[in-house]
Amino acid sequence: MTAGRTGAAITGTLIVLASLSACTASSPNSESTDEAPSTPTATTRVPRLVDESDRPLVAFDPCLDIPDDVLAAAGYDPNSQDNTDFAATHYTMLGCSYDGVLKFPGVAAYALTVRSANFDWAIELQKTADNGDDVIPSEIAGRRALLKTNLSLPERCGMSVETSYGVLIFAQVLFGKGGTRVPEAQWCTGLEDTAERIVAVLDDFESHTR
Structure with a gap:
């Protein structure tokens, strides 16, 4: 009888161990070398403004993407940032303006506005022609550019630069001292x-968002 009980006990123990082993192998918390690692999903920032057209989204936002040190090095106060967005149903312009901090002979003050637009280069050329601007074709970092002035808008200068989604537009305005016009x-x-x-x-922004 003792031998029978001992044999039964051993058999029962083996069954319990086998059951525990099976549970451990099928545990949902156990790691499996067969599972493929998850791939991170790339996210695209939604612009602050979106129009109703089928034009590309305005990717580069001057108000968010121009570092303060770049503005300061160019002679502008980052803390003077003022919003100049323009929203329309058929295109979008995201922009901000900044006050200048450098001193120039005969200049009492100056400011810069940077706008990022999603209309294409052909439209920018047409707008420039319609405005009657005096244009000097140029190039910046391999991109088509236009330097623009207009005698009907004294003390102002503009520059347009082609982007992957549209045009980046710079507008500089000067204010002469004592009411005297800047040459x-x-x-x-x-x-x-x-x-x-x-x-x-x-350039750096677009290289990371392509």
Whole structure:
């Protein structure tokens, strides 16, 4: 009888161990080497404004994507940022303006507006022609660009630079001292350098969002 009980006990123990082993193998918390690692999903930032057209989204937002140190190096106060967005049903322009901090002869103050638009280069050329701007074709970092002035808008200078989604538009305005108008030869002073600094940021931005 003792031998029979001992044999039964051993058999029962083996059954319990086998059951525990099976439970451990099928536990949902156990790691499986056959499972493929999850792939992170890339996310795209939704622009602050979106129009009703089928144009590309405005990817580069001057108000969010231009670093403070770049603005400061170009001679502008990042803390003076003021929103200049323009929303329409058929296109979008995201933009901000900044006050200048450098001193120039005969200039009491100056400011810069940077707008990022999703209309294409052909439309920008047409807008420029319609405005009667005096244009100097240029190039910045391999991108088509236009330097623009207009005698009907004194003390102002503009620059347009082509982007992957549309156009980046720079507008500089100067204010002469004592009511004296700043000479035309100075209207565009520093604008091309500023545009080059910001386009370098755009290049880096687009290289990471393609």
